[in-house]
Amino acid sequence: MAGLTVEIYDTTLRDGAQQEGMNLSVADKMAIAALLDELGVGVIEGGWPGAVPKDTDFFSLVAKELTFKNAQFAAFGMTRRAGTSAGSDPQVRALLDSEAPIITLVAKSDVRHVERALRVSGDENLAMISETVAFLVGEGHRVLLDAEHFFDGYRYDCEYAVRALLAGAEAGASTLVLCDTNGGMLPDEVDRIVTEVAARTTTTLGIHAHNDSGCAVANSMAAVAAGALHVQGCVNGYGERTGNADLIAVAANLELKRGAIALKSGGLRESTRLSHAISEITNIAPFPRQPYVGASAFAHKAGLHASAIKVDPDLYQHTDPAGVGNDMRMLVSEMAGRASIELKGKELGFDLAGQGELLTRVTERVKNAEAQGYTFDAADASFELLLRSELGEAPRYWTVENWAVNVASTPGDPKNANAEAVVKLRAGGEQRILTVGEGNGPVNALDHALRQAVSTVYPEIGRFDLVDFKVRIMDASHGTDAVTRVLITTVDTETGRSWRTVGVGPNVIEASWEALTDALFYGLLKADVVPIP
Numbered sequence: 001m002a003g004l005t006v007e008i009y010d011t012t013l014r015d016g017a018q019q020e021g022m023n024l025s026v027a028d029k030m031a032i033a034a035l036l037d038e039l040g041v042g043v044i045e046g047g048w049p050g051a052v053p054k055d056t057d058f059f060s061l062v063a064k065e066l067t068f069k070n071a072q073f074a075a076f077g078m079t080r081r082a083g084t085s086a087g088s089d090p091q092v093r094a095l096l097d098s099e100a101p102i103i104t105l106v107a108k109s110d111v112r113h114v115e116r117a118l119r120v121s122g123d124e125n126l127a128m129i130s131e132t133v134a135f136l137v138g139e140g141h142r143v144l145l146d147a148e149h150f151f152d153g154y155r156y157d158c159e160y161a162v163r164a165l166l167a168g169a170e171a172g173a174s175t176l177v178l179c180d181t182n183g184g185m186l187p188d189e190v191d192r193i194v195t196e197v198a199a200r201t202t203t204t205l206g207i208h209a210h211n212d213s214g215c216a217v218a219n220s221m222a223a224v225a226a227g228a229l230h231v232q233g234c235v236n237g238y239g240e241r242t243g244n245a246d247l248i249a250v251a252a253n254l255e256l257k258r259g260a261i262a263l264k265s266g267g268l269r270e271s272t273r274l275s276h277a278i279s280e281i282t283n284i285a286p287f288p289r290q291p292y293v294g295a296s297a298f299a300h301k302a303g304l305h306a307s308a309i310k311v312d313p314d315l316y317q318h319t320d321p322a323g324v325g326n327d328m329r330m331l332v333s334e335m336a337g338r339a340s341i342e343l344k345g346k347e348l349g350f351d352l353a354g355q356g357e358l359l360t361r362v363t364e365r366v367k368n369a370e371a372q373g374y375t376f377d378a379a380d381a382s383f384e385l386l387l388r389s390e391l392g393e394a395p396r397y398w399t400v401e402n403w404a405v406n407v408a409s410t411p412g413d414p415k416n417a418n419a420e421a422v423v424k425l426r427a428g429g430e431q432r433i434l435t436v437g438e439g440n441g442p443v444n445a446l447d448h449a450l451r452q453a454v455s456t457v458y459p460e461i462g463r464f465d466l467v468d469f470k471v472r473i474m475d476a477s478h479g480t481d482a483v484t485r486v487l488i489t490t491v492d493t494e495t496g497r498s499w500r501t502v503g504v505g506p507n508v509i510e511a512s513w514e515a516l517t518d519a520l521f522y523g524l525l526k527a528d529v530v531p532i533p
């Protein structure tokens with residue numbers, strides 16, 4: 001496969017948009033199309049003009065406003081309706097009106113679908129395929145044939161499935177795409193069927209795999225190994241039901257594992273950034289364990305891994321994360337060893353090499369804390385503060401004398417659980433500050449009181465927004481005695497930096513206080529604010 005060029009055909013804007021919960025506006029589609037072009041896919045399928053009104057609008061806007069650097073544009077539609085002519089079928093005419101240079105026609109190739117879903121004869125379906133392909137080729141388009149349910153149809157009646165393909169090929173289709181529409185195939189059977197089909201045509205073969213058996217990427221790779229030169233899929237594996245083949249994983253496998261040429265302009269090295277940028281637009285949170293580009297794809301937690309990675313990262317990584325624009329990360333947890341702490345320290349800018357005693361101390365502190373309920377792989381900022389305290393570099397912006405919270409509950413009052421917190425601390429020289437904060441619940445009141453107390457000395461605190469607050473009872477068997485863990489995510493609204501802190505305590509208020517204090521200390525530290533305790 002080395003040196004082989006494989007055409008990467010992206011259907012995020014069509015099959016990806018068939019995913020449950022995904023609803024792309026025309027503006028979203030424009031933005032995603034530009035990112036797909038930057039990724040370097042060969043073809044971008046924009047949607048189904050004439051069927052979906054938004055797609056019709058999108059195509060007319062693309063024709064006027066988008067120029068691609070790398071990709072060509074494709075419109076998707078179906079073969080003419082039974083009993084009409086291709087030239088008079090409004091759906092087919094809408095494909096021409098889209099002005100897309102490439103037209104992809106979905107066609108039935110499983111005779112059971114022909115007879116039961118289309119309710120036409122096998123011969124009429126073959127005529128629908130060949131006449132529609134010939135008409136669009138005659139209009140100057142490159143035409144691809146997406147042979148729907150090809151693999152299932154081949155298993156049932158291989159001769160009919162191949163006749164449907166050949167009808168497209170003889171009418172001038174450039175590429176015959178074998179679709180695993182129901183997504184149930186396994187790689188060995190894909191390999192066999194593609195090999196058999198390749199022996200019966202010289203037209204380029206493609207693969208379109210759904211992920212219902214968890215094998216969409218593997219099936220795409222198997223098809224290419226058996227002779228397919230065109231792969232359809234979606235960024236981030238979006239798509240109907242369980243999704244389509246994740247195109248970034250396919251492209252990365254082809255380029256990094258097989259030496260093939262897939263994405264143009266070195267797009268693979270940008271794929272982590274682009275995958276996440278597309279997630280922002282689809283409003284679907286990135287999947288951390290997504291191969292290659294997920295946040296956890298190169299994150300190492302186990303101490304034994306870290307000790308080998310210290311010698312050579314390749315010992316515990318299947319590929320260099322830089323190849324896909326991702327980064328290696330060390331996670332600190334109860335599974336850490338000294339090597340994990342040393343590497344994490346390096347990631348945070350501390351050279352801990354040769355500081356054996358310190359590494360042992362930090363490792364033990366982390367293990368003991370995690371045994372009590374802390375979790376540092378979810379709270380990097382708290383770990384950095386712990387490390388700094390062992391290094392004697394912990395920032396101390398204020399000293400707390402005490403705090404207290406009162407909750408007044410008035411049944412029937414909509415503002416039930418109004419709370420009042422009192423915080424006494426020293427900050428800004430010898431100044432003693434006492435503030436009272438009110439809030440909707442004790443943690444909110446405490447947060448208000450603490451911020452009021454210190455914001456006169458450290459006005460930067462006003463930039464720090466608490467954006468996520470998670471509470472977990474650590475040992476449910478203890479009931480109200482259980483230990484509580486609080487994880488807080490804070491964002492600096494000026495820089496966009498976000499960080500997570502953890503607190504553990506016998507109750508949610510104490511755990512929250514610890515996580516809140518860490519969050520504000522860390523924010524001030526990263527904003528380069530000098531402590532005036």
Ligand SMILES: CC(=O)SCCNC(=O)CCNC(=O)[C@H](O)C(C)(C)COP(=O)(O)OP(=O)(O)OC[C@H]1O[C@@H](n2cnc3c(N)ncnc32)[C@H](O)[C@@H]1OP(=O)(O)O
Binds near residue numbers: 080148
């Ligand atoms: C495998 C895939 O994912 S292919 C992509 C699927 N995507 C979509 O379906 C999204 C867009 N679809 C739509 O907007 C609508 O379904 C439309 C506009 C295409 C059709 O809508 P309607 O005219 O209301 O028909 P409906 O959806 O109920 O049924 C589809 C019709 O197309 C026919 N048909 C299905 N596949 C094909 C084909 N490849 N060639 C020709 N006709 C076909 C069906 O037999 C059915 O015909 P009928 O109306 O005579 O029963």
Ligand SMILES: CC(=O)C(=O)O
Binds near residue numbers: 106208
């Ligand atoms: C064409 C297509 O989307 C499919 O067969 O799944």
